[in-house]
Amino acid sequence: MPTPPQPVPLPERADLEQLKKRAKELRRAVRSQRATALHLVALHAPADHAGPDEFTLDTAQLVIARMYGFPSWQRLRQHLAAHPGTAGDRTRTGTRRVRDYYRLRTGWASASDLRRCAAVATSDQPGPAEWEPLLSALHNGVRVIAFDSPAGVVFAELTPARVTLSAPATRGQAGTGASATFHTDFGTIAGVVAPEVTSLAVERPADRRPLGWAPVVDGVFVAPNAFLVDATGIVLRTNGSPRGEIVPTTSLPPRATPVVDRPAPPVEATASAAELSAVLAASDAPPVVDPERWQPGVHTRLTPHEHLRLGRYGRLLARHTTGDRVSVTDPVVFDFTPQQGPVRDFVALGSSLSATRMYYDFADGGSGRPAVLGLLDDARVTSVVLRRAGLPDLPAHLAGGTFLIAGPDLTELPEHGRGHDPAPAVLVARDADGSVLEELPYRE
Known part of the structure; x- marks a missing residue:
């Protein structure tokens, strides 16, 4: 045998x-x-x-x-x-908690967000001056606020350019489970829950693989930037149940209409910008926020069969890889805003640049080779290298406020630094004169 x-x-x-x-x-x-x-x-x-x-x-x-x-x-x-x-x-x-993943804050919303919501409220959302924030959650540049109002619970989705408000919902709509009362162009799904509901997962019926647990606070739930609801509806699983309730699209309210409250000049019209916008606009799991406003970044070949395209929007970094078959699906967005909790995505934050890592060239069930990528936050930066103990420097590709460092010898970094370097590797940013602007430790 x-x-x-x-x-x-x-x-x-x-x-x-x-x-x-x-x-x-x-x-x-x-x-x-x-x-x-x-x-x-x-x-x-x-x-x-x-x-x-x-x-x-x-x-x-x-x-x-x-x-x-x-x-x-x-x-x-x-x-x-x-x-x-x-x-x-x-x-x-x-362990990373749901509240940390979504940067959840309860009983709070920023003054700026409150003003934006009040400015676009209509007769469908009366009395914004009386709204009380229940929670604020953030994911991939999409902020969702749940308000208690005299007319019921009002949800707001805010991006840097748009505000989307729900009609008021009463907690009684949840019955003994959960009821989705709000969904948007950027994939936010939110609603109300019964008092006995303490946890909730949101899924697509055809997928049956959970998106993840949504924050549940004060009788409401929010799933910021989850997925677009299509003709199949959604599944809501409460309190860790292995089986969920299928909610058909006909039982959901219409998708809420956004208001562009912060118009801005469009990104310079180039072929690269148009291609990036098309890639980002095609994503629905999760949808990418404000796809027409992303700045094209590094676009390069990682392997003979794999290309990488980066894009930037504020503190968001998007990456999209293609192989032998060109695809405009599955861009990944990384949010460089501060994270809470003891478990975080890998990130190195500096004053001149911010870095994370990705894996590519997958083979044989392994995680592939690592690359370092990130944002340039200082206009004076003209070069970035990864300095490693006992090994040659690795230079970065720079474009559109983004950078990428990839190479076969990045797979294994030295375990210890050398001399004055406390880390085995350091990201070094320089200006046009070669002067060092920042040395940012990169730790595995």
Whole structure:
């Protein structure tokens, strides 16, 4: 009898979204008939693999799950939901809570946001001077505020350019569960819940993979920048239930209409700007905020078969990769605004530049090679390098207020610094004269 393959331990920062991306990358690798990827499928799902051209995302997820010792993707997903911050995350001092992920603040909204909401309120949202903030949440540049008002709960979605308000809703609309009363062009889904509801997940019926837990406070829930509601409706799962309530689109209110309250000059009309806008506008899970206002950034080849396009909008950085088959789906947005809680996305924040990392060139079930990318926050910066102990400097590509550092020898950084360098690697920003503007430690 053949010896079953030994499972691989979950990564130190096991995350469902990252594992979904790995499954998509595995599907691409199998369809490109990479030998090592095909071998991985043969080890973990031989009976489910009909051939490279028919290799589905469901089978790719099954392979990823079995590679980590779970019999199915569903069991892996349930394990991550039931044990946040434990398996694969034992080195952390805490776990990321929903409130931290959405930068949640209760009983508060900024004075600027209050003024913007009051300015666009109509007779459908009476008495804005009497609105009391219940919560404020932020995701990917989309801020959602829930207000208590004399007419009921009013939701507001704010982007740098637009404000979208809901009609008032009463908490009694939730019955014994949850009721979605607000959804928008940028994928926000919000509503009211019964007193016994303490947690809520929002999903697409055809997907059945949870978006994630939505903040629930004072009888309301918000899922900022989630997904566009289509003809299939949505699923609401309360209190950790494995089964949810399917809410058909006909039972939801119409999608709320935004108001552009902060008009601004359009981005310079170039072919690069038009391509970036098309990429961002095509995303619906989650939709990208104000796609026509993004500044094109670095656009380069990462590997012979993989291209990367960056874009910038304020403190947001978007990245989009394409392979052999050109696609305008799945751009990833990273928000460089400050994060709360003991568990954060990897980010290095400086005065001249801000950095995070991504992975590319996926193969064989691994996480691929890392690249460093980020925003340039000082107009004087003309060059950036990654200085590493005992190794040559790695220069960055710069364009449109963004930068990218990628290279085969970035995979393993030295464990210790040298001399006066406290970190094994340091991002160095210089001006046109070669003077150092900032040295920002980059730590794995």
